[in-house]
Amino acid sequence: MSAGPVPDLVGRRVQVKVPATSANLGPGFDTLGLALALYDELEIEVLEGDALEVDVRGVGEGEVPLDASHLVVRSIAHTFARRGLGLPGLRLVARNAIPHGRGLGSSGAAIVAGVMAAKGLLEGVEAFDADDLLELATELEGHPDNVAPALFGGLTIAWVTPEGPRHKKLIVHRGVSPLVLVPEHEMSTALARSLQPESVPHSDAVFNVSRSALLVAALVQSPELLLAATEDKLHQAYRAAAMPETDRLIRALRAAGHPAVVSGAGPSILVLASDPSERAEAVRLVESAAETVWQSLPLAVDFKGATVAQLDG
The missing domain is CATH 3.30.230.10 (Ribosomal Protein S5; domain 2)
Incomplete structure (x- = not known):
């Protein structure tokens, strides 16, 4: 230096x-x-x-x-x-x-x-x-x-x-209660990105444009729309094979009505709950369904x- x-x-x-x-x-x-x-x-x-x-x-x-x-x-x-x-x-x-x-x-x-x-x-x-x-x-x-x-x-x-x-x-609506679920294992961002295809179907691109617009509205104004607003067809499905438990838990959480997504490149899960009680329910679901240890972080x-x-x- x-x-x-x-x-x-x-x-x-x-x-x-x-x-x-x-x-x-x-x-x-x-x-x-x-x-x-x-x-x-x-x-x-x-x-x-x-x-x-x-x-x-x-x-x-x-x-x-x-x-x-x-x-x-x-x-x-x-x-x-x-x-x-x-x-x-x-x-x-x-x-x-x-x-x-x-x-x-x-x-x-x-x-x-x-x-x-x-x-x-x-x-x-x-x-x-x-x-x-x-x-x-x-x-x-x-x-x-x-x-x-x-x-x-x-x-x-x-x-x-x-x-x-x-x-x-x-500014995010005060009703949004984030929950992060963190596994013991890591995920390489470079690996996650390498699983992404060079192009996606036009219908999937349109789907994500609509959901992205809806997600902004849900986070800022209408948290009750978060489950629909967090749907994705651009990246999560392509990366699922590299983090199977993340994918399985997200599917279980969403089936139970929780707006769960991959956090960043993964393997952590972000749940955008609409109130603290929903967040607690998501923690209980993961504790009962997970096959490995996951840390629950209720965060503001x-x-x-x-x-x-x-x-x-």
């Missing part, structure tokens, strides 16, 4: 908090995402020279790299480099709660954490607006559907234009998105 060109950054410290996310939400493939109240929290301090110290606690402890290849460090370096700055020495302490490889946006959260850390460390030196943050995160993630809700919170619609990625944040919708705070002095 090269030393940062701005000497007064040494000693600057920031605290970053980033929510988990669930992308796709059934029909909204690569477009819709929801921020959930489960967080990775990090402290980042600028050190003298090019020293790098990485300490990971909680999820990923003893598993993720503790050098410059750590995704948060790479994201900070990318953000500095895009502003023509070298990466200074850093001390990074991460306290992670977002499960890895489970379809809850852990990589997107790490990328957003790095972008937000860089924003905080460069306060007064460089300015970043919402479009800048989304573009930087998307450059590393490859698509904006996870990083948009991680950055901005709530329900986000993300799309890509010739000028870069864009988003619209919406996160409305704030990623935050960064100065810890100077």
Whole structure:
């Protein structure tokens, strides 16, 4: 690493908090995402020279790299480099709660954490607006559907234009009660994407357009429509063979009237219940029907998105 060109950054410290996310939400493939109240929290301090110290606690402890290849460090370096700055020495302490490889946006959260850390460390030196943050995160993630809700919170619609990625944040109806069901096993996002066909029937595309539009209305205004609104023909069926228990439990949940979908690339399940009692019923169903251990996480919708705070002095 090269030393940062701005000497007064040494000693600057920031605290970053980033929510988990669930992308796709059934029909909204690569477009819709929801921020959930489960967080990775990090402290980042600028050190003298090019020293790098990485300490990971909680999820990923003893598993993720503790050098410059750590995704948060790479994201900070990318953000500095895009502003023509070298990466200074850093001390990074991460306290992670977002499960890895489970379809809850852990990589997107790490990328957003790095972008937000860089924003905080460069306060007064460089300015970043919402479009800048989304573009930087998307450059590393490859698509904006996870990083948009991680950055901005709530329900986000993300799309890509010739000028870069864009988003619209919406406030979710207070009656929506998300439940995430997390298995012990992981799922590779790359593998999940490789199972996706290059093209789909026209009728399936039309089906998903209608359901995606309905899903926005259901999440914002009419939670009673969530079961119909979460139907999908674009991606979940193609990926089912790679996560058979996820598929089986989703079918059982939906047959019982619960709006269950694959969370992101899986293998976790997201249930968009319309009230807490429905959420409790879904937990009981999974406990009785699952063949392996599943963790139940009743979560609120996160409305704030990623935050960064100065810890100077």
